[in-house]
Amino acid sequence: MVAVGAAVGAAATGLGILTKQAVSAYSAYEQLTGGVDTLFKTAYDQVMQYANNAYKTAGLSANAYMDTVTSFSASLIASLDGDTAEAAEKANGAITDMADNANKMGTAMESIQNAYQGFAKQNYTMLDNLKLGYGGTKEEMERLLADAEKITGIHYDISSFADITDAIHVIQTELDITGTTAKEAATTVEGSINMTKASWENLVTGLGDSNSDIERLVSEFTTSTETMLSNLLPVIENILPKLSVGITELAANLLPKLPPIISSLLPALVDGAVSLINSLVSILPALLQAVINVIPSVLSGIATIIVQGVPTLIQGITQTIPMLVEALASIMLQIAESLPEQLPVFIEQMLTLIQDLATTIAENAPILIDVGIKLMLALAEGIVKSLPTIIEMLPTIITTIANVINDNMPTILMAGVQILMMLIEGIIQSIPVLIENIPKIIEAIVAVWSAFNWLELGSKAITLLKNGIVGMVSALKGAGTMIFEAVEGAIKSLPQTLKNIAANGIKSMISGFMGMLSTLLNTVGTLLIYMVQTFGSVSLKDIGKNVIQGFIDGILGMGGILLKSVGDLMGNVISKVKGVFGIHSPSREFKYIGKMCVAGMDDGMEGFGDSIVNTAQASLGTLKANVTGRSMMGYGNSQTFNFYDTQTSPDAIRRTFENTMTFGLAGGI
Numbered sequence: 001m002v003a004v005g006a007a008v009g010a011a012a013t014g015l016g017i018l019t020k021q022a023v024s025a026y027s028a029y030e031q032l033t034g035g036v037d038t039l040f041k042t043a044y045d046q047v048m049q050y051a052n053n054a055y056k057t058a059g060l061s062a063n064a065y066m067d068t069v070t071s072f073s074a075s076l077i078a079s080l081d082g083d084t085a086e087a088a089e090k091a092n093g094a095i096t097d098m099a100d101n102a103n104k105m106g107t108a109m110e111s112i113q114n115a116y117q118g119f120a121k122q123n124y125t126m127l128d129n130l131k132l133g134y135g136g137t138k139e140e141m142e143r144l145l146a147d148a149e150k151i152t153g154i155h156y157d158i159s160s161f162a163d164i165t166d167a168i169h170v171i172q173t174e175l176d177i178t179g180t181t182a183k184e185a186a187t188t189v190e191g192s193i194n195m196t197k198a199s200w201e202n203l204v205t206g207l208g209d210s211n212s213d214i215e216r217l218v219s220e221f222t223t224s225t226e227t228m229l230s231n232l233l234p235v236i237e238n239i240l241p242k243l244s245v246g247i248t249e250l251a252a253n254l255l256p257k258l259p260p261i262i263s264s265l266l267p268a269l270v271d272g273a274v275s276l277i278n279s280l281v282s283i284l285p286a287l288l289q290a291v292i293n294v295i296p297s298v299l300s301g302i303a304t305i306i307v308q309g310v311p312t313l314i315q316g317i318t319q320t321i322p323m324l325v326e327a328l329a330s331i332m333l334q335i336a337e338s339l340p341e342q343l344p345v346f347i348e349q350m351l352t353l354i355q356d357l358a359t360t361i362a363e364n365a366p367i368l369i370d371v372g373i374k375l376m377l378a379l380a381e382g383i384v385k386s387l388p389t390i391i392e393m394l395p396t397i398i399t400t401i402a403n404v405i406n407d408n409m410p411t412i413l414m415a416g417v418q419i420l421m422m423l424i425e426g427i428i429q430s431i432p433v434l435i436e437n438i439p440k441i442i443e444a445i446v447a448v449w450s451a452f453n454w455l456e457l458g459s460k461a462i463t464l465l466k467n468g469i470v471g472m473v474s475a476l477k478g479a480g481t482m483i484f485e486a487v488e489g490a491i492k493s494l495p496q497t498l499k500n501i502a503a504n505g506i507k508s509m510i511s512g513f514m515g516m517l518s519t520l521l522n523t524v525g526t527l528l529i530y531m532v533q534t535f536g537s538v539s540l541k542d543i544g545k546n547v548i549q550g551f552i553d554g555i556l557g558m559g560g561i562l563l564k565s566v567g568d569l570m571g572n573v574i575s576k577v578k579g580v581f582g583i584h585s586p587s588r589e590f591k592y593i594g595k596m597c598v599a600g601m602d603d604g605m606e607g608f609g610d611s612i613v614n615t616a617q618a619s620l621g622t623l624k625a626n627v628t629g630r631s632m633m634g635y636g637n638s639q640t641f642n643f644y645d646t647q648t649s650p651d652a653i654r655r656t657f658e659n660t661m662t663f664g665l666a667g668g669i
Contacts, residue, residue: 018204025063025201026208032066039073043084050092052202055220056185058099059194060109061201068095068113072161075120079162087162094165097172099181103191105131120161132171144171185227189235192228199224 036051037044047069050057054065069091076094077087094116102109107129115126125136127144134140141164145156148167151174156163172178184191199221206212361368383390405412 018207022204022207025205028063028067029205029209032063032070035070036066039070039077040084040088043088046085046088047091050088050095054095055198055202055224056195057182058095059103059181059185059191059198060095060099061198061205063201063205064198065095068098071113071117072120075161076165079160090162090165093169096181097165097169097178100172100177100179101130101132102181103184104177104180107131116165119164122159130168132168132175144168147171187231189228189231192224192231196221196224196228 033048036047040047047066048062051062051065051069054060054062058065060068072094073087073091076090077084080086080090098109098112098116101107101112111126111129115129118124118126119141124138124141127134127141128136132144134144138158142158145158145163145167148170149155151170154166156167158164169178181191185195186192199217203214203217203221206214206217
């Protein structure tokens with residue numbers, strides 16, 4: 001949070017500075033464009049085009065260009081009889097000449113601008129600022145104009161500011177000064193830096209202008225920066241080797257001389273350091289008091305920052321989470337894609353590293369062991385010296401821990417149950433893997449076991465243990481009394497402490513379970529009340545009545561359809577039967593069907609006499625049946641049945657059976 005807060009603060013500070021610069025630059029831009037519009041009128045767009053390109057032609061920002069051009073344009077326009085378009089061309093040439101002169105001759109741009117402003121007022125005292133070989137007098141200016149006339153054959157009038165600017169351009173061209181700004185902007189470090197600086201100033205100004213072409217300004221700044229870096233990097237590449245050589249030579253020459261210098265300066269440094277420490281110690285109380293006094297204000301300020309800034313920070317972080325997740329997903333995808341190829345190499349490198357580390361540890365084992373023993377001895381000595389204090393504080397520590405456990409027993413038990421369930425689940429899930437790897441584990445244990453000389457190690461361990469016990473006897477004698485007293489006191493108070501812990505823990509558990517039971521009973525009671533209220537508002541009698549009535553209404557509503565469907569079905573069946581048997585009238589069809597059914601029944605009943613008798617006996621229940629000689633005739637073969645009963649005559653039994661069979665046959669048909 002501190003790091004994020006610092007980053008946010010730095011970003012906010014930078015943003016505030018940039019905003020202030022943009023507002024200031026755009027305010028100046030508004031004033032300067034107003035001046036250009038007033039002076040050049042219809043040639044305003046022409047001047048603004050030159051101003052926007054001045055970052056590479058003159059190494060000036062648009063604001064600096066407009067500030068310069070308005071400083072002398074009134075005299076220039078007047079010397080051209082109000083021709084603003086011609087004045088715009090002349091002004092651009094003059095500003096380019098100024099920049100070329102500054103780059104070539106090393107003169108400050110401000111000095112050259114002051115000289116031109118003086119020329120516009122017929123003041124020539126700063127002509128020598130241009131370093132063209134002419135002094136700062138009117139006569140020297142007249143000589144410059146004459147020399148330019150010799151070169152071009154054109155007469156230049158000293159009373160015309162336009163002629164003066166043209167003559168200076170001719171002389172600078174003759175001296176190979178013209179065009180150096182644009183050339184150096186593309187090829188030299190200083191020129192490209194000036195160009196980049198000017199393009200940045202244009203970009204900052206454009207940030208405050210709602211009508212600015214931001215894309216163009218950004219592109220110009222980017223191009224300028226690329227040009228600057230292309231010019232700067234070769235210089236850095238040349239510097240670094242020489243710098244390394246220079247540092248090496250400096251170290252070789254300086255280091256031998258350092259010991260005597262340090263020896264001579266050391267006493268004074270020590271005295272100075274002691275004096276400084278004494279001074280700091282003397283002012284330390286006042287300094288601490290001042291810090292204490294300011295702490296409330298600092299804490300209040302921090303609290304204000306947290307209250308006002310943290311919600312905004314959290315909101316910003318929340319808004320960036322999707323991008324962060326997307327970026328992480330992309331990174332994980334790339335890792336997953338490269339993992340099959342890179343993982344074997346990585347594992348091989350890690351194994352090599354582990355082998356090298358093991359070799360190094362083995363080579364330095366005596367030193368490490370010696371240091372470890374000394375460290376353990378020092379630690380033991382410190383513990384022995386601190387033992388009285390530890391024993392004195394132990395009851396308080398134990399009481400505090402016991403109170404904490406007592407107060408938090410339900411929470412601890414609940415967390416323990418959850419952890420235990422998680423461990424059990426994890427162990428159960430890991431059992432197949434564990435079983436699968438048991439052979440490898442056993443092989444590794446056997447290999448490790450075989451690699452050690454256990455007899456030798458055991459002998460050394462016993463010897464070390466004996467020496468340690470002998471060495472600890474004296475220490476134990478001195479501390480024995482204190483330990484015994486502390487243990488005795490702890491044991492005496494332990495039953496009551498455990499009793500309190502157990503009582504409070506059981507009480508808390510019972511309270512927790514009772515609370516859970518109460519909640520469960522309340523929930524069940526509420527559910528039952530809800531069910532009773534819900535079903536109590538419904539009449540089951542009405543529901544049953546409505547269901548049955550709906551069923552009856554449905555059947556009645558389908559009566560016509562049902563009868564029609566049955567009639568159609570029977571008509572289709574009769575048609576099929578008549579077609580199969582060649583029947584043409586109802587009398588003939590039923591006569592034939594009946595005749596065939598009786599004959600078929602007679603054939604079918606043959607051989608089933610016993611089954612029919614048994615069935616009849618089981619059906620009649622109270623009758624006793626025996627086979628006799630009375631017969632029941634039909635078509636084809638015949639079968640005879642006799643029925644005897646003490647209370648029923650054979651004729652009655654026969655008629656009952658015949659009626660039953662006739663009804664069955666009719667029902668079958």
